[in-house]
Amino acid sequence: MPPALEARDLVKRYGPTTALDGAHLVIADGEAHALVGRNGAGKSTFVQIVTGLQTPDEGTVSFAGRPAPAVSDRNAWRSSVACVYQHSTIIPSLTVAENVFLNRQRRSNGGLIAWSAVKRESQELLDAWDIPVRAEAMASELSVEQRQMVDIARALSFGARLIILDEPTAQLDARGIERLFSRLRDLQGRGVSVLFISHHLQEIYEICQTVTVFRDARHIVTSPVTALPKSDLIDAMTGEAHIATAADERVSAARPGEPHLLVTGLGRAGEFDDVSLHVQPGEVVGITGSASSGRIELAECIVGLRQQDSGTRTVRGRDVGAGVPAALAAGIGFVPRDRRHEGFVPLLGVGENATMTVPQRFGRFGFIDLRRRDASAHRAIADLSIKATGPEQPVGSLSGGNQQKVVMARALANDPDVLVLMHPTAGVDVRSKQTLMSVVDGVREQGTAVIIVSDELEDLYPCDRVLVMRQGSLVASFDAGWSEHDLVASIEGMEQENV
Known part of the structure; x- marks a missing residue:
């Protein structure tokens, strides 16, 4: 054949x-x-x-x-x-038969859909392939x-x-x-x-x-x-098994004492369950896993983009309320996974985007001192090497790497105690990657707790620990110095759980 x-x-x-x-x-x-x-x-x-x-x-x-x-x-x-x-x-609102023959239903001589024939042929097909489902059942069931x-x-x-x-x-x-x-x-x-x-x-x-x-x-x-x-x-x-030597050579800046972020028994139905973790001040923790592992859903729950069903989140011992404003107020900054749809407003300038989480710093009673705001934006442009004509340039006109730098600047604007980065270097050039990851070194030295959520192994090299998620659970933890072979084996479910 x-x-x-x-x-x-x-x-x-x-x-x-x-x-x-x-x-x-x-x-x-x-x-x-x-x-x-x-x-x-x-x-x-x-x-x-x-x-x-x-x-x-x-x-x-x-x-x-x-x-x-x-x-x-x-x-x-x-x-x-x-x-x-x-x-x-x-389609949940249709029956099984309607789904099977969607847009190609048998019709009578008058041009109307012959529903009895559709149901009969659907059931014959299901029976022929030994699929124990009734043709008339609602797909939602x-x-x-x-x-x-x-x-x-x-x-x-x-x-x-x-x-x-x-x-x-x-x-x-x-x-x-x-x-x-x-x-x-x-x-x-x-x-x-x-x-x-x-x-x-x-x-x-x-x-x-x-x-x-x-x-x-x-x-x-x-x-x-x-x-x-x-x-x-x-x-x-x-490819050739690789040891993360950069992580080996770096001295951890993690500090003992009370963790900046403590997650206990966090769960969200159908996405992840009973997840507990902590991040010390100055520590960089990676969270990785396959697309269906629950890593993104967990991160979005930590920063308030999703509502947990169970468990608690605390920052420096204080409970974090529901929603993004509560997370920001508690001291959590974040870079979302999709910068274009979640990270910035394309038609607004660099200055407006980089400071939109802290407008209260630049005025009172709803009025913003543009000189103070633009001065802050100029500092961010210089610190992150953002290639822009100035704070007034629309972010949508920047390159992908510079757009991501603006999103990073916004995440840092409230001087967060916890910084959560979701796929921080996705779709950016090599130089921008270096700049973005150097920010991680800078904030950890200042005592910020950092979480990097990514399936790109290069993003995880700066981490003191890398946590692996599979099917909604934390299943493994790797200290700095991990090999690509061992980490990928854990992500793909080829090793025993070792948390």
Whole structure:
């Protein structure tokens, strides 16, 4: 049988960025094939190309020996390949049958939807693939696992025999994962091929026959999973094992005594549960994990962007109230994960953006002394090497790196006791990265407690400790001097818990 998927020498560029560089992958008929790699490895771009959402600049794609259809022929793509994403695309307010045949319902001779036929055909499809869901059930009543299986049934209804599963276990419990894997094995037995994308590497050894590793937009290795030891798989993902020597050489500025930040039993339904941690004055603590680990949700709860369901947050012994204003008043500054949508107002100037959290410092009764505000902005521009014509220049006109520096200036404006940085160097140039991370050294020397939340290993080098989250829980802690191999192994669930 020809391969279910054959992608050869794929190249995709976005301006100066090469998202894929000669990548290739072949999935045999009826095979479960894993695709793994760290963030930025090229996995998402590859999926977009083999599902027809993007056209490669170079290279070819074929399904079962036939060239990929034209990008405009969506029905032909749906009959060739289907992608089931981590977050279900099922519409809760519709029935299962309505979801399965959405926008392609059978119609009567009069042009009206033949609902009885839609329900019957949906139930026949569900029964044929042994999916224990009723066609007339409301999608809102389904469990996460059932919605996922309906997603798969809908994909199969187009005639596709290649399914891409993107982080399919992220929202499932252990029993749900076992049931999913059982159904995937059954689908394989019926000739369905699977491309399995997951940050939980242990699962690859349970369900897949072959694994391909991408790194830095390139194909690194393809191997039977039985022939690739777990340590070799991690090395392929990270490159040469690296020791964070910069962290080794730095003397910790952490000070003993009462922690600046104390989090106890913090929980938020469906995102993370019973998380406790502390950060000493002058200490830098990293929090990392995969996309579904709960790290961002935890950080946003600490800074007041999300409301906790349980637990407490204290800064220097004082409880922190709900919401961002209460967090700011308690002495928490933060850089959000998405600077463009959460970090600044594009049409406002550098001065207004950098000082918007402390307007009371520059006037009274709602009036602001612009000279005092601009003097503060000038200091921030100089301290952070912001390339701007002055405080009046709109932040939206700055480069990405300088925009992030303005967001950092705003986070520092209230002289915080606790500074929370979420993906602080995402999308910035090397020099801006150096400037931003040098700020961390400066504030820790002054006694500020710092949390860096990131899945970029370089962001974590300044940390005294790095905490690893998986599936909403803290599972491991690494002191300065960690190796990329060990940290990635913990993030991907390849080691025993060692907290």
